[in-house]
Amino acid sequence: xxxxxxxxxxxxxxxxxxNTKEERVELLKEAYFNPFLxxxxxxxxxxxxxxxxxxxxxxxxxxxxxxxxxxxxSPSFFRFKAAVQDITGLPDVIPTHQGRASEKILxxxxxxxxxxxxxxxxxxxxxxxxxxxxxxxVDLICEEGKHPSIPxxxxxxxxxxxxxxxxxxxxxxxxxxxxxxxxxxxxGGQPVSMENIRAVRKVCSxxxxxxxxxxxxxxxxxxxxxxxxxxxxxxxxKEIAREIFSYSDGCTMSAKKDAFANIGGFLAMRDPELAxxxxxxxxxxxxxxxxxxxxxxxxxxxxxxxxxxxEESYLQYRIRSIEYLTDKLIDAGVPVMQPAGGHAVYxxxxxxxxHIPLDQYPGQALVGALYIEGGVRGVEIGxxxxxxxxxxxxxxxxxxxxxxxxxxxxxxxxxxxDYVAEVIIEVFNNRNDITGLxxxxxxxxxxxxxxxxAPIS
Numbered sequence: 036x037x038x039x040x041x042x043x044x045x046x047x048x049x050x051x052x053x054n055t056k057e058e059r060v061e062l063l064k065e066a067y068f069n070p071f072l073x074x075x076x077x078x079x080x081x082x083x084x085x086x087x088x089x090x091x092x093x094x095x096x097x098x099x100x101x102x103x104x105x106x107x108x109s110p111s112f113f114r115f116k117a118a119v120q121d122i123t124g125l126p127d128v129i130p131t132h133q134g135r136a137s138e139k140i141l142x143x144x145x146x147x148x149x150x151x152x153x154x155x156x157x158x159x160x161x162x163x164x165x166x167x168x169x170x171x172x173v174d175l176i177c178e179e180g181k182h183p184s185i186p187x188x189x190x191x192x193x194x195x196x197x198x199x200x201x202x203x204x205x206x207x208x209x210x211x212x213x214x215x216x217x218x219x220x221x222x223g224g225q226p227v228s229m230e231n232i233r234a235v236r237k238v239c240s241x242x243x244x245x246x247x248x249x250x251x252x253x254x255x256x257x258x259x260x261x262x263x264x265x266x267x268x269x270x271x272x273k274e275i276a277r278e279i280f281s282y283s284d285g286c287t288m289s290a291k292k293d294a295f296a297n298i299g300g301f302l303a304m305r306d307p308e309l310a311x312x313x314x315x316x317x318x319x320x321x322x323x324x325x326x327x328x329x330x331x332x333x334x335x336x337x338x339x340x341x342x343x344x345x346e347e348s349y350l351q352y353r354i355r356s357i358e359y360l361t362d363k364l365i366d367a368g369v370p371v372m373q374p375a376g377g378h379a380v381y382x383x384x385x386x387x388x389x390h391i392p393l394d395q396y397p398g399q400a401l402v403g404a405l406y407i408e409g410g411v412r413g414v415e416i417g418x419x420x421x422x423x424x425x426x427x428x429x430x431x432x433x434x435x436x437x438x439x440x441x442x443x444x445x446x447x448x449x450x451x452x453d454y455v456a457e458v459i460i461e462v463f464n465n466r467n468d469i470t471g472l473x474x475x476x477x478x479x480x481x482x483x484x485x486x487x488x489a490p491i492s
Contacts, residue, residue: 039355042348043445046093052076059407067487068403068472070412079410080447080455082440085378086251087133087291087298089444092343095295095336102332107323111331111338115301118338122273122345123250123280125303127310129317130327130334134251134289134300135160139167140316141247141287141302144309145211146170153201154214154249155193156180156221159420161214161249161287163480170211173201174434177231180222181434183383186373188263189228191219191256199238207242216249217256217279221416223437224252224357224376226259229267229278236282245284245306251292253279255377258350273345285309292378294340295444299333353377356452357442363456369463378441382459384417385436388469393418393432395471395491401438401462404469409458413440419474420483 054062054077066072070083081088091099103109116128131137138161146152146168157165157172165172175197179187193215202210215235219225239246257275261267267275280286285304290296304310314324321328343349354377361375370386384398391397398415405411414420417436425431440455462469476487 039352041445041448042346042352043092051079053079054410056407059410063403063406067475068399068490069483069486069488070402070406070414071484072487073406073412077410078406078412080451081412082379082442082455083412083414085292085441085443086289087296088446089291089295089297090446091295091297091336092339092445094343095339098335098339099332102330102335104331107325109325109331109334111334112325115334115338118341119301119303122253122276122341123283123286123303124277125280125283125285125305127302127304127307129302129310129313129324130329131300131302131317131321132328133291133298134287135164136321136328137287137289137300137302138164140313140320141212142168142170143316144312149209151201151205151210152212152214153198153210155191155216155227156219157214158216158220158249159481159483161216162421167480174221175201176219176222176434180219180225183223183372183381183435183437184370184386188374189226189231189259191217191222191225191227192231193227193235195231195234195238198235202238202242202244207244210242210244213239213244213246214249215246215283216251218252218259218377220251220378220439221421222435223372223381224379224439225372226256226263226377228264229260229275230264232279232282246282247304248280248283248286250280250286250288252377253288254293254344254350255354257345258347258354259377262354272347272350276345290337290340293344294337295343296333296337296340299329299337301327301337353444356449359449360440360442360452360456363453364459367456367460367463369459372437380440380442381416382413382438382440383436384415384438387438387463388466390467391469391471393436394430395473396488397471398436398438399472399488400469403472404462404466405438405458408462409454411440411455411458413438415439415483419486 148169150170177192290299370383372381398417421433
């Protein structure tokens with residue numbers, strides 16, 4: 036096998052501002068040990084998120100110049116709509132300014148007190164919008180997904196037996212929606228199999244519950260199905276994606292992920308009555324139905340990005356890039372989610388820092404150590420992001436304590452990734468020097484974005 040090269044050439048570059056370890060110590064203190072509060076100019080390698088951070092192609096930039104900014108009926112919207120329909124087969128397409136705007140609209144209409152939204156695993160903004168409506172989000176990840184160090188091909192799957200049991204216990208009338216997140220971001224970027232999607236669809240049909248896809252990384256998930264699931268090796272990725280959506284009643288998507296766009300998202304569905312309610316709320320909160328809070332140029336960029344992301348040479352390179360970093364860390368003994376996910380490398384913070392109790396947020400402590408050592412910014416996916424409090428205000432930890440290093444699409448080269456590996460290994464070799472953190476200020480929802488922390492003395 037020859038080296039898998041980047042399937043693109045670099046046409047424009049942006050400088051990295053270098054700083055010293057001593058400077059980063061002070062910068063992290065000033066940011067209250069929360070990487071979200073750092074200035075991006077002070078970050079050398081930014082792996083905080085792959086959302087909106089991709090490099091757009093020359094075709095996308097050309098599309099931006101073509102974008103039509105008419106308030107209503109822009110041709111850019113119709114190109115966008117056609118691109119979404121071509122992949123999903125869903126007739127009603129509603130643009131929004133990003134994924135969480137789609138979630139806000141959907142759960143404002145379908146949510147409410149006493150209702151449950153069941154998923155393989157919900158990510159942060161999805162869960163927050165569900166809870167804001169008064170409803171409850173429930174994760175039913177498969178057993179394999181609960182064990183970071185044990186490889187399995189589809190650790191993002193939903194536990195179908197648990198789903199059926201939950202529906203019987205709570206009543207189908209109290210479950211307005213079942214959601215499958217592809218790939219499973221909170222669960223380590225792990226894919227969901229077509230077999231599992233079909234099985235969930237069967238249960239939903241049995242109990243007359245709609246099934247929606249959280250489609251942020253649908254193309255990456257489709258590639259994993261092609262690579263790992265029997266019967267799909269010779270099926271084009273686009274056809275795999277179409278089959279995924281054929282089992283759904285609708286989807287939400289942040290186009291800032293698998294559409295390479297810097298902003299944007301959409302809702303798509305089959306139910307015309309639900310679509311009408313969503314459009315009515317869209318007009319109040321986002322904009323007219325043919326722009327939905329987006330500029331025409333952004334609609335063009337999304338439409339083109341949805342085509343480019345299904346190019347198999349890109350997906351091969353993309354997934355192999357994540358495997359490359361994961362393999363280097365495994366070889367060095369670093370505890371990491373296995374196998375490699377689609378968009379990020381996930382460090383197992385609980386195993387990485389076993390001396391730090393869960394109520395001292397080992398994931399957040401590890402994020403800070405990576406920044407200090409090499410200017411690498413990641414994000415905690417653990418008890419700071421998903422932890423709850425009991426009645427005595429004691430922490431109820433998250434199921435997994437992970438640190439996500441999300442790789443922006445078409446941005447970093449192999450030498451950048453080699454540098455990241457060196458930083459992680461150096462931190463791992465000195466892990467006993469890392470201490471835990473305590474929260475000194477937090478908000479009631481999505482606290483990880485703005486929380487202020489301090490070291491445990």
